[in-house]
Amino acid sequence: MKSMLMTLLMCCAALAGCLDSDDDETTEDTSVTDNGYTYVSDVENHRALMQDLCDIKDAASSSGGYDFATAKSIYADGKNAQKDSGDYRTLGGFASATGKNHDYDSYYGADGSIGAHIMAAMDGTGDFEGTSDTVRYQGIAKLTVNMGMVGYTIHELNAAIAKAEAGNWGTDDAQHAWDEGWAFFHGPEANYGCSPAKVMEKRAADFGTADADGNAATFIATRNAMNDGLTALQNEDMQGVTDARDEVLKNLVIVYSQAVLKYTSKMDSNDTAEKYQAEGYAF
Structure with missing residues:
Protein backbone atom coordinates (compact mmCIF):
# COMPACT_ATOMS: atom_id res chain seq x y z
CA MET A 1 0.00 0.00 0.00
CA LYS A 2 2.83 2.38 0.86
CA SER A 3 4.50 1.97 -2.53
CA MET A 4 1.22 2.43 -4.38
CA LEU A 5 0.28 5.59 -2.50
CA MET A 6 3.72 7.09 -2.79
CA THR A 7 4.06 6.57 -6.51
CA LEU A 8 1.02 8.80 -7.06
CA LEU A 9 3.08 11.69 -5.71
CA MET A 10 6.24 11.11 -7.69
CA CYS A 11 5.52 13.46 -10.57
CA CYS A 12 5.62 16.30 -8.05
CA ALA A 13 9.16 15.38 -7.06
CA ALA A 14 10.55 16.66 -10.35
CA LEU A 15 9.62 20.17 -9.20
CA ALA A 16 11.83 19.89 -6.14
CA GLY A 17 14.84 21.41 -7.88
CA CYS A 18 17.99 20.38 -9.64
CA LEU A 19 19.14 17.25 -7.81
CA ASP A 20 22.21 15.31 -8.79
CA SER A 21 22.25 11.69 -9.79
CA ASP A 22 23.59 9.51 -6.97
CA ASP A 23 26.86 8.79 -8.74
CA ASP A 24 30.57 9.48 -8.65
CA GLU A 25 31.80 7.00 -11.24
CA THR A 26 33.51 7.72 -14.56
CA THR A 27 31.15 7.08 -17.46
CA GLU A 28 31.75 5.61 -20.90
CA ASP A 29 29.73 3.88 -23.58
CA THR A 30 29.97 0.16 -22.88
CA SER A 31 26.95 -0.89 -24.98
CA VAL A 32 25.59 -3.23 -22.32
CA THR A 33 21.97 -4.29 -22.83
CA ASP A 34 19.53 -5.52 -20.18
CA ASN A 35 16.30 -6.93 -21.62
CA GLY A 36 15.82 -4.51 -24.48
CA TYR A 37 17.40 -1.39 -22.99
CA THR A 38 20.93 -0.52 -24.12
CA TYR A 39 22.92 1.72 -21.80
CA VAL A 40 24.90 4.60 -23.28
CA ASP A 52 23.01 -7.12 -3.00
CA LEU A 53 19.21 -7.38 -3.13
CA CYS A 54 19.45 -11.09 -3.92
CA ASP A 55 21.96 -11.66 -1.12
CA ILE A 56 19.87 -9.70 1.41
CA LYS A 57 16.83 -11.77 0.52
CA ASP A 58 18.76 -15.05 0.76
CA ALA A 59 20.23 -14.22 4.17
CA ALA A 60 16.91 -13.09 5.64
CA SER A 61 14.93 -16.09 4.35
CA SER A 62 14.04 -19.26 6.22
CA SER A 63 16.57 -21.19 4.12
CA GLY A 64 19.17 -18.64 5.20
CA GLY A 65 18.27 -19.21 8.84
CA TYR A 66 16.54 -15.83 9.15
CA ASP A 67 20.00 -14.29 9.39
CA PHE A 68 18.82 -10.72 9.77
CA ALA A 69 22.25 -9.57 10.99
CA THR A 70 23.89 -10.57 7.69
CA ALA A 71 21.03 -9.09 5.69
CA LYS A 72 21.44 -5.82 7.58
CA SER A 73 25.21 -5.82 7.04
CA ILE A 74 24.83 -6.19 3.27
CA TYR A 75 22.13 -3.51 3.23
CA ALA A 76 24.17 -1.03 5.28
CA ASP A 77 27.76 -1.80 4.25
CA GLY A 78 27.39 -3.28 0.76
CA LYS A 79 28.86 -6.40 -0.77
CA ASN A 80 28.88 -6.42 -4.58
CA ALA A 81 28.81 -2.84 -5.90
CA GLN A 82 32.36 -1.70 -5.17
CA LYS A 83 33.31 1.70 -6.59
CA ASP A 84 36.66 2.74 -8.03
CA SER A 85 37.39 4.42 -4.69
CA GLY A 86 37.13 1.08 -2.90
CA ASP A 87 33.93 2.08 -1.13
CA TYR A 88 30.69 0.23 -1.76
CA ARG A 89 27.47 1.58 -3.15
CA THR A 90 24.77 0.54 -0.69
CA LEU A 91 21.01 0.52 -0.70
CA GLY A 92 21.13 1.65 2.92
CA GLY A 93 23.15 4.73 2.01
CA PHE A 94 20.53 5.83 -0.50
CA ALA A 95 17.52 4.88 1.60
CA SER A 96 18.67 6.84 4.66
CA ALA A 97 19.82 9.92 2.72
CA HIS A 117 10.81 1.46 7.04
CA ILE A 118 13.46 -1.03 5.94
CA MET A 119 15.40 -0.79 9.20
CA ALA A 120 12.25 -1.45 11.20
CA ALA A 121 11.96 -4.81 9.43
CA MET A 122 15.69 -5.48 9.83
CA ASP A 123 15.69 -4.72 13.57
CA GLY A 124 12.19 -5.89 14.50
CA THR A 125 11.15 -2.43 15.66
CA GLY A 126 8.33 -0.01 14.82
CA ASP A 127 5.62 -1.74 12.81
CA PHE A 128 7.64 -4.97 12.99
CA GLU A 129 8.10 -5.03 16.76
CA GLY A 130 7.00 -8.37 18.19
CA THR A 131 6.31 -9.90 14.77
CA SER A 132 7.41 -13.33 13.60
CA ASP A 133 10.52 -14.08 11.55
CA THR A 134 8.22 -14.74 8.59
CA VAL A 135 6.75 -11.26 8.81
CA ARG A 136 10.15 -9.63 9.19
CA TYR A 137 11.46 -11.55 6.19
CA GLN A 138 8.54 -10.39 4.05
CA GLY A 139 9.15 -6.82 5.18
CA ILE A 140 12.85 -7.01 4.31
CA ALA A 141 12.37 -8.82 1.00
CA LYS A 142 9.53 -6.62 -0.22
CA LEU A 143 10.55 -3.21 1.15
CA THR A 144 14.15 -3.35 -0.10
CA VAL A 145 12.96 -4.02 -3.65
CA ASN A 146 9.63 -2.23 -3.88
CA MET A 147 10.35 0.80 -1.74
CA GLY A 148 14.14 1.00 -1.81
CA MET A 149 14.97 0.21 -5.43
CA VAL A 150 11.81 1.81 -6.79
CA GLY A 151 12.64 4.98 -4.87
CA TYR A 152 16.17 4.83 -6.28
CA THR A 153 14.79 4.42 -9.81
CA ILE A 154 12.42 7.37 -9.49
CA HIS A 155 15.18 9.54 -8.05
CA GLU A 156 17.40 8.85 -11.06
CA LEU A 157 14.71 9.59 -13.64
CA ASN A 158 13.95 12.89 -11.95
CA ALA A 159 17.68 13.60 -11.63
CA ALA A 160 18.02 13.08 -15.39
CA ILE A 161 15.29 15.64 -16.02
CA ALA A 162 16.90 18.11 -13.61
CA LYS A 163 20.25 17.74 -15.38
CA ALA A 177 21.23 9.27 -14.73
CA TRP A 178 18.54 7.79 -16.99
CA ASP A 179 20.69 4.68 -17.49
CA GLU A 180 20.99 4.38 -13.72
CA GLY A 181 17.21 4.31 -13.51
CA TRP A 182 17.07 1.13 -15.60
CA ALA A 183 20.03 -0.38 -13.73
CA ASN A 191 19.64 -10.88 -10.93
CA TYR A 192 16.35 -10.11 -12.65
CA GLY A 193 14.45 -12.25 -10.14
CA ALA A 204 0.76 -9.88 -14.90
CA ALA A 205 0.48 -13.62 -14.31
CA ASP A 206 -1.98 -12.95 -11.47
CA PHE A 207 -4.17 -10.52 -13.40
CA GLY A 208 -3.93 -11.94 -16.92
CA THR A 209 -2.13 -8.90 -18.33
CA ALA A 210 0.78 -10.69 -20.00
CA ASP A 211 1.23 -11.33 -23.70
CA ALA A 212 1.64 -14.78 -25.27
CA ASP A 213 5.33 -14.77 -24.35
CA GLY A 214 4.66 -13.95 -20.71
CA ASN A 215 5.73 -10.30 -20.96
CA ALA A 216 3.77 -8.03 -18.64
CA ALA A 217 1.89 -5.18 -20.29
CA THR A 218 3.26 -2.90 -17.57
CA PHE A 219 6.81 -4.02 -18.27
CA ILE A 220 6.53 -3.55 -22.02
CA ALA A 221 5.12 -0.06 -21.50
CA THR A 222 7.86 0.77 -18.98
CA ARG A 223 10.67 -0.50 -21.20
CA ASN A 224 9.27 1.40 -24.18
CA ALA A 225 9.08 4.56 -22.07
CA MET A 226 12.66 4.13 -20.88
CA ASP A 243 6.31 12.18 -20.89
CA ALA A 244 8.50 9.08 -20.69
CA ARG A 245 9.08 9.58 -16.95
CA ASP A 246 5.34 9.98 -16.41
CA GLU A 247 4.64 6.77 -18.33
CA VAL A 248 7.05 4.86 -16.11
CA LEU A 249 5.34 6.23 -13.00
CA LYS A 250 1.90 5.35 -14.35
CA ASN A 251 2.91 1.75 -14.79
CA LEU A 252 4.43 1.61 -11.31
CA VAL A 253 1.06 2.74 -9.97
CA ILE A 254 -0.63 -0.03 -11.93
CA VAL A 255 1.65 -2.84 -10.80
CA TYR A 256 1.61 -1.87 -7.12
CA SER A 257 -2.17 -1.44 -7.23
CA GLN A 258 -2.29 -5.02 -8.50
CA ALA A 259 0.05 -6.13 -5.71
CA VAL A 260 -2.04 -4.51 -2.97
CA LEU A 261 -5.23 -6.01 -4.37
CA LYS A 262 -3.69 -9.47 -4.54
CA TYR A 263 -2.40 -9.60 -0.99
CA THR A 264 -5.27 -7.80 0.73
CA SER A 265 -7.62 -10.34 -0.86
CA LYS A 266 -5.60 -13.16 0.75
CA MET A 267 -5.29 -11.75 4.26
CA ASP A 268 -8.21 -13.79 5.62
CA SER A 269 -6.23 -17.02 5.24
CA ASN A 270 -6.19 -18.94 8.51
CA ASP A 271 -2.76 -20.41 7.92
CA THR A 272 -0.73 -17.62 6.33
CA ALA A 273 -2.63 -14.42 7.11
CA GLU A 274 0.32 -12.68 8.74
CA LYS A 275 2.53 -13.39 5.72
CA TYR A 276 0.01 -11.83 3.35
CA GLN A 277 -0.56 -8.90 5.70
CA ALA A 278 3.18 -8.19 5.67
CA GLU A 279 3.31 -8.38 1.88
CA GLY A 280 0.29 -6.11 1.49
CA TYR A 281 1.85 -3.65 3.94
CA ALA A 282 5.15 -3.58 2.06
CA PHE A 283 3.50 -3.06 -1.33
Whole structure:
Protein backbone atom coordinates (compact mmCIF):
# COMPACT_ATOMS: atom_id res chain seq x y z
CA MET A 1 0.00 0.00 0.00
CA LYS A 2 2.83 2.38 0.86
CA SER A 3 4.50 1.97 -2.53
CA MET A 4 1.22 2.43 -4.38
CA LEU A 5 0.28 5.59 -2.50
CA MET A 6 3.72 7.09 -2.79
CA THR A 7 4.06 6.57 -6.51
CA LEU A 8 1.02 8.80 -7.06
CA LEU A 9 3.08 11.69 -5.71
CA MET A 10 6.24 11.11 -7.69
CA CYS A 11 5.52 13.46 -10.57
CA CYS A 12 5.62 16.30 -8.05
CA ALA A 13 9.16 15.38 -7.06
CA ALA A 14 10.55 16.66 -10.35
CA LEU A 15 9.62 20.17 -9.20
CA ALA A 16 11.83 19.89 -6.14
CA GLY A 17 14.84 21.41 -7.88
CA CYS A 18 17.99 20.38 -9.64
CA LEU A 19 19.14 17.25 -7.81
CA ASP A 20 22.21 15.31 -8.79
CA SER A 21 22.25 11.69 -9.79
CA ASP A 22 23.59 9.51 -6.97
CA ASP A 23 26.86 8.79 -8.74
CA ASP A 24 30.57 9.48 -8.65
CA GLU A 25 31.80 7.00 -11.24
CA THR A 26 33.51 7.72 -14.56
CA THR A 27 31.15 7.08 -17.46
CA GLU A 28 31.75 5.61 -20.90
CA ASP A 29 29.73 3.88 -23.58
CA THR A 30 29.97 0.16 -22.88
CA SER A 31 26.95 -0.89 -24.98
CA VAL A 32 25.59 -3.23 -22.32
CA THR A 33 21.97 -4.29 -22.83
CA ASP A 34 19.53 -5.52 -20.18
CA ASN A 35 16.30 -6.93 -21.62
CA GLY A 36 15.82 -4.51 -24.48
CA TYR A 37 17.40 -1.39 -22.99
CA THR A 38 20.93 -0.52 -24.12
CA TYR A 39 22.92 1.72 -21.80
CA VAL A 40 24.90 4.60 -23.28
CA SER A 41 27.10 5.03 -20.20
CA ASP A 42 28.99 2.86 -17.74
CA VAL A 43 26.58 1.68 -15.04
CA GLU A 44 28.31 -1.57 -14.09
CA ASN A 45 28.60 -0.51 -10.46
CA HIS A 46 24.93 0.43 -10.34
CA ARG A 47 23.84 -2.84 -11.95
CA ALA A 48 25.88 -4.74 -9.35
CA LEU A 49 23.65 -3.41 -6.57
CA MET A 50 20.91 -5.82 -7.65
CA GLN A 51 23.10 -8.70 -6.46
CA ASP A 52 23.01 -7.12 -3.00
CA LEU A 53 19.21 -7.38 -3.13
CA CYS A 54 19.45 -11.09 -3.92
CA ASP A 55 21.96 -11.66 -1.12
CA ILE A 56 19.87 -9.70 1.41
CA LYS A 57 16.83 -11.77 0.52
CA ASP A 58 18.76 -15.05 0.76
CA ALA A 59 20.23 -14.22 4.17
CA ALA A 60 16.91 -13.09 5.64
CA SER A 61 14.93 -16.09 4.35
CA SER A 62 14.04 -19.26 6.22
CA SER A 63 16.57 -21.19 4.12
CA GLY A 64 19.17 -18.64 5.20
CA GLY A 65 18.27 -19.21 8.84
CA TYR A 66 16.54 -15.83 9.15
CA ASP A 67 20.00 -14.29 9.39
CA PHE A 68 18.82 -10.72 9.77
CA ALA A 69 22.25 -9.57 10.99
CA THR A 70 23.89 -10.57 7.69
CA ALA A 71 21.03 -9.09 5.69
CA LYS A 72 21.44 -5.82 7.58
CA SER A 73 25.21 -5.82 7.04
CA ILE A 74 24.83 -6.19 3.27
CA TYR A 75 22.13 -3.51 3.23
CA ALA A 76 24.17 -1.03 5.28
CA ASP A 77 27.76 -1.80 4.25
CA GLY A 78 27.39 -3.28 0.76
CA LYS A 79 28.86 -6.40 -0.77
CA ASN A 80 28.88 -6.42 -4.58
CA ALA A 81 28.81 -2.84 -5.90
CA GLN A 82 32.36 -1.70 -5.17
CA LYS A 83 33.31 1.70 -6.59
CA ASP A 84 36.66 2.74 -8.03
CA SER A 85 37.39 4.42 -4.69
CA GLY A 86 37.13 1.08 -2.90
CA ASP A 87 33.93 2.08 -1.13
CA TYR A 88 30.69 0.23 -1.76
CA ARG A 89 27.47 1.58 -3.15
CA THR A 90 24.77 0.54 -0.69
CA LEU A 91 21.01 0.52 -0.70
CA GLY A 92 21.13 1.65 2.92
CA GLY A 93 23.15 4.73 2.01
CA PHE A 94 20.53 5.83 -0.50
CA ALA A 95 17.52 4.88 1.60
CA SER A 96 18.67 6.84 4.66
CA ALA A 97 19.82 9.92 2.72
CA THR A 98 18.03 13.25 2.70
CA GLY A 99 17.17 15.39 -0.31
CA LYS A 100 16.54 12.55 -2.75
CA ASN A 101 14.16 13.24 -5.60
CA HIS A 102 11.43 10.69 -4.89
CA ASP A 103 9.11 12.56 -2.50
CA TYR A 104 8.75 9.75 0.05
CA ASP A 105 10.18 12.01 2.75
CA SER A 106 7.59 14.70 2.06
CA TYR A 107 4.81 12.13 2.23
CA TYR A 108 5.97 10.62 5.53
CA GLY A 109 7.15 13.93 6.98
CA ALA A 110 10.57 12.54 7.87
CA ASP A 111 14.03 12.45 6.30
CA GLY A 112 15.31 9.03 5.25
CA SER A 113 11.83 7.53 5.38
CA ILE A 114 12.65 4.66 3.04
CA GLY A 115 15.50 3.62 5.29
CA ALA A 116 13.35 3.93 8.40
CA HIS A 117 10.81 1.46 7.04
CA ILE A 118 13.46 -1.03 5.94
CA MET A 119 15.40 -0.79 9.20
CA ALA A 120 12.25 -1.45 11.20
CA ALA A 121 11.96 -4.81 9.43
CA MET A 122 15.69 -5.48 9.83
CA ASP A 123 15.69 -4.72 13.57
CA GLY A 124 12.19 -5.89 14.50
CA THR A 125 11.15 -2.43 15.66
CA GLY A 126 8.33 -0.01 14.82
CA ASP A 127 5.62 -1.74 12.81
CA PHE A 128 7.64 -4.97 12.99
CA GLU A 129 8.10 -5.03 16.76
CA GLY A 130 7.00 -8.37 18.19
CA THR A 131 6.31 -9.90 14.77
CA SER A 132 7.41 -13.33 13.60
CA ASP A 133 10.52 -14.08 11.55
CA THR A 134 8.22 -14.74 8.59
CA VAL A 135 6.75 -11.26 8.81
CA ARG A 136 10.15 -9.63 9.19
CA TYR A 137 11.46 -11.55 6.19
CA GLN A 138 8.54 -10.39 4.05
CA GLY A 139 9.15 -6.82 5.18
CA ILE A 140 12.85 -7.01 4.31
CA ALA A 141 12.37 -8.82 1.00
CA LYS A 142 9.53 -6.62 -0.22
CA LEU A 143 10.55 -3.21 1.15
CA THR A 144 14.15 -3.35 -0.10
CA VAL A 145 12.96 -4.02 -3.65
CA ASN A 146 9.63 -2.23 -3.88
CA MET A 147 10.35 0.80 -1.74
CA GLY A 148 14.14 1.00 -1.81
CA MET A 149 14.97 0.21 -5.43
CA VAL A 150 11.81 1.81 -6.79
CA GLY A 151 12.64 4.98 -4.87
CA TYR A 152 16.17 4.83 -6.28
CA THR A 153 14.79 4.42 -9.81
CA ILE A 154 12.42 7.37 -9.49
CA HIS A 155 15.18 9.54 -8.05
CA GLU A 156 17.40 8.85 -11.06
CA LEU A 157 14.71 9.59 -13.64
CA ASN A 158 13.95 12.89 -11.95
CA ALA A 159 17.68 13.60 -11.63
CA ALA A 160 18.02 13.08 -15.39
CA ILE A 161 15.29 15.64 -16.02
CA ALA A 162 16.90 18.11 -13.61
CA LYS A 163 20.25 17.74 -15.38
CA ALA A 164 18.60 18.24 -18.76
CA GLU A 165 16.82 21.35 -17.49
CA ALA A 166 20.25 22.68 -16.53
CA GLY A 167 21.47 22.05 -20.09
CA ASN A 168 23.48 18.93 -19.25
CA TRP A 169 22.04 16.43 -21.73
CA GLY A 170 25.08 14.23 -22.35
CA THR A 171 26.06 10.64 -21.66
CA ASP A 172 27.96 11.68 -18.54
CA ASP A 173 25.04 13.73 -17.21
CA ALA A 174 21.31 13.33 -17.95
CA GLN A 175 21.66 10.21 -20.09
CA HIS A 176 23.83 8.58 -17.43
CA ALA A 177 21.23 9.27 -14.73
CA TRP A 178 18.54 7.79 -16.99
CA ASP A 179 20.69 4.68 -17.49
CA GLU A 180 20.99 4.38 -13.72
CA GLY A 181 17.21 4.31 -13.51
CA TRP A 182 17.07 1.13 -15.60
CA ALA A 183 20.03 -0.38 -13.73
CA PHE A 184 18.14 0.01 -10.43
CA PHE A 185 14.78 -1.06 -11.87
CA HIS A 186 15.91 -4.08 -13.90
CA GLY A 187 19.62 -4.71 -13.47
CA PRO A 188 21.54 -7.67 -14.93
CA GLU A 189 19.62 -10.60 -16.35
CA ALA A 190 21.28 -12.86 -13.75
CA ASN A 191 19.64 -10.88 -10.93
CA TYR A 192 16.35 -10.11 -12.65
CA GLY A 193 14.45 -12.25 -10.14
CA CYS A 194 15.33 -9.79 -7.37
CA SER A 195 14.30 -6.66 -9.28
CA PRO A 196 11.20 -4.45 -9.33
CA ALA A 197 10.84 -5.45 -12.99
CA LYS A 198 10.20 -9.05 -11.90
CA VAL A 199 7.24 -7.87 -9.83
CA MET A 200 5.58 -6.70 -13.03
CA GLU A 201 5.92 -10.19 -14.49
CA LYS A 202 4.43 -11.80 -11.37
CA ARG A 203 1.44 -9.47 -11.19
CA ALA A 204 0.76 -9.88 -14.90
CA ALA A 205 0.48 -13.62 -14.31
CA ASP A 206 -1.98 -12.95 -11.47
CA PHE A 207 -4.17 -10.52 -13.40
CA GLY A 208 -3.93 -11.94 -16.92
CA THR A 209 -2.13 -8.90 -18.33
CA ALA A 210 0.78 -10.69 -20.00
CA ASP A 211 1.23 -11.33 -23.70
CA ALA A 212 1.64 -14.78 -25.27
CA ASP A 213 5.33 -14.77 -24.35
CA GLY A 214 4.66 -13.95 -20.71
CA ASN A 215 5.73 -10.30 -20.96
CA ALA A 216 3.77 -8.03 -18.64
CA ALA A 217 1.89 -5.18 -20.29
CA THR A 218 3.26 -2.90 -17.57
CA PHE A 219 6.81 -4.02 -18.27
CA ILE A 220 6.53 -3.55 -22.02
CA ALA A 221 5.12 -0.06 -21.50
CA THR A 222 7.86 0.77 -18.98
CA ARG A 223 10.67 -0.50 -21.20
CA ASN A 224 9.27 1.40 -24.18
CA ALA A 225 9.08 4.56 -22.07
CA MET A 226 12.66 4.13 -20.88
CA ASN A 227 13.89 3.76 -24.46
CA ASP A 228 11.76 6.70 -25.57
CA GLY A 229 13.11 8.80 -22.72
CA LEU A 230 16.70 8.02 -23.63
CA THR A 231 16.03 8.98 -27.25
CA ALA A 232 14.39 12.20 -26.07
CA LEU A 233 17.47 13.05 -24.01
CA GLN A 234 19.70 12.39 -27.00
CA ASN A 235 17.51 14.75 -29.05
CA GLU A 236 17.29 17.34 -26.23
CA ASP A 237 13.51 16.93 -26.20
CA MET A 238 12.35 17.96 -22.73
CA GLN A 239 8.67 17.20 -23.30
CA GLY A 240 9.57 13.76 -24.61
CA VAL A 241 11.64 12.81 -21.58
CA THR A 242 9.04 14.19 -19.16
CA ASP A 243 6.31 12.18 -20.89
CA ALA A 244 8.50 9.08 -20.69
CA ARG A 245 9.08 9.58 -16.95
CA ASP A 246 5.34 9.98 -16.41
CA GLU A 247 4.64 6.77 -18.33
CA VAL A 248 7.05 4.86 -16.11
CA LEU A 249 5.34 6.23 -13.00
CA LYS A 250 1.90 5.35 -14.35
CA ASN A 251 2.91 1.75 -14.79
CA LEU A 252 4.43 1.61 -11.31
CA VAL A 253 1.06 2.74 -9.97
CA ILE A 254 -0.63 -0.03 -11.93
CA VAL A 255 1.65 -2.84 -10.80
CA TYR A 256 1.61 -1.87 -7.12
CA SER A 257 -2.17 -1.44 -7.23
CA GLN A 258 -2.29 -5.02 -8.50
CA ALA A 259 0.05 -6.13 -5.71
CA VAL A 260 -2.04 -4.51 -2.97
CA LEU A 261 -5.23 -6.01 -4.37
CA LYS A 262 -3.69 -9.47 -4.54
CA TYR A 263 -2.40 -9.60 -0.99
CA THR A 264 -5.27 -7.80 0.73
CA SER A 265 -7.62 -10.34 -0.86
CA LYS A 266 -5.60 -13.16 0.75
CA MET A 267 -5.29 -11.75 4.26
CA ASP A 268 -8.21 -13.79 5.62
CA SER A 269 -6.23 -17.02 5.24
CA ASN A 270 -6.19 -18.94 8.51
CA ASP A 271 -2.76 -20.41 7.92
CA THR A 272 -0.73 -17.62 6.33
CA ALA A 273 -2.63 -14.42 7.11
CA GLU A 274 0.32 -12.68 8.74
CA LYS A 275 2.53 -13.39 5.72
CA TYR A 276 0.01 -11.83 3.35
CA GLN A 277 -0.56 -8.90 5.70
CA ALA A 278 3.18 -8.19 5.67
CA GLU A 279 3.31 -8.38 1.88
CA GLY A 280 0.29 -6.11 1.49
CA TYR A 281 1.85 -3.65 3.94
CA ALA A 282 5.15 -3.58 2.06
CA PHE A 283 3.50 -3.06 -1.33
